[in-house]
Amino acid sequence: MDLTPEILLHGYSIGIFPMAEHRDDPEIFWVDPRKRGVMPLDGFHMSRSLARAMRRSDWRVAINTDFDGTVAACADRSETWINAEIRGLYNALHRGGHAHSFELYEGDALIGGVYGVTLGGAFFGESMFSRRTNASKMALGACVDHLRRCGFTLFDTQFLTDHLASLGGVEVSRAGYHRMLEAALKDNASFTMLPPPTLYDVVQRSTQTS
Template identity: 50%
Template sequence: MSESPKQEVLPPQVLLGAYAQGVFPMADHGEIVWFSPIMRGVIPLDERFHVPRGLRKALRKKPFEIRWDTAFREVMECCAEREETWIDEVILESYCLLHDWGYAHSVECWDEEGLQGGLYGVAMGRGFFGESMFSKKTDASKIALVHLVEGLRASGFELLDTQWITPHLRQFGAVEVPREEYHRMLMAVLDDQDSGGIRPPELRGPG
């Protein structure tokens, strides 16, 4: 873990190169700190992915309209609206630029009152690297996650990285894997990349 000098934006090439090595940034009191957890959180995209029964009932009611990539910046801003956040202006602008490049994506839950929940992350090869999520109404972030998994499956993705495990994610079947195993998984989903290790993902929403 190391710190970098203050800057206005992290270049997309730097961010993508870091993700390709299993490293991701977070802001801490005005500094950008880079992490590579010893134990990595992963949500399986196969039959081990579990939707809790109560959430399945909520999904059948279709309380939200699901949109992809229509309000990326707003999703990030909502994720940052908490007492303690690692999303500062540098992180915000860096990932918005990565979104402009076609590598960062948002899944959004909307209703007649506006944006009520969602998540965002980075897509490379056949891997998606989840960054943060938020809810303004009950189950909104969970519903966004279910639609993310559906979209990733439909697009042939094989890895959903959650960085760390939380009780919120564990109920979906999230597990921890050692760093060495995670790196093997990472290389497997990036093995069809060009010499730079990166190409724009073909990510599409469910349906």
């Protein structure tokens, strides 16, 4: 059966997501990890050095300005699970309002970002990239802030990497994740209901709630 955007969304709704072995592999398989990575929307860890860098930065945050460019940047590495079909499917989801990119710019240059899929109050983070020191950390911190303010209750990171763990990511069991997903799908959130935050405002809000 060929994958469609509708089948993709159904997969996310039951807790699975697609991957390819590498960019040139036409085969796509579904993944349902025994341990799932989650970024608590009230638990992003912002170090003092990161907060200081964000306050001083003139980098600009944007949403959905260059979705395909963000996906392409995430796939621009020696090993990637994003093949041509997966890239096309996410672009179709974006056109349908179910996939979004959270981007960081230095002038007109795209230097960092995150993209993912939304359903109800769940954001399924697919991948992120960085072309400057701390760019992915800043983009992720600002994305967490944006999701929380827009009413999301679940940020699924799929797997827990050392990088994500250092920023507050945690690992939950498959059963625990499915319970979180079931609750989040009942919520009503919108990724585009608010403009993206500035990096300075993200730090200020983080300071007020810590």
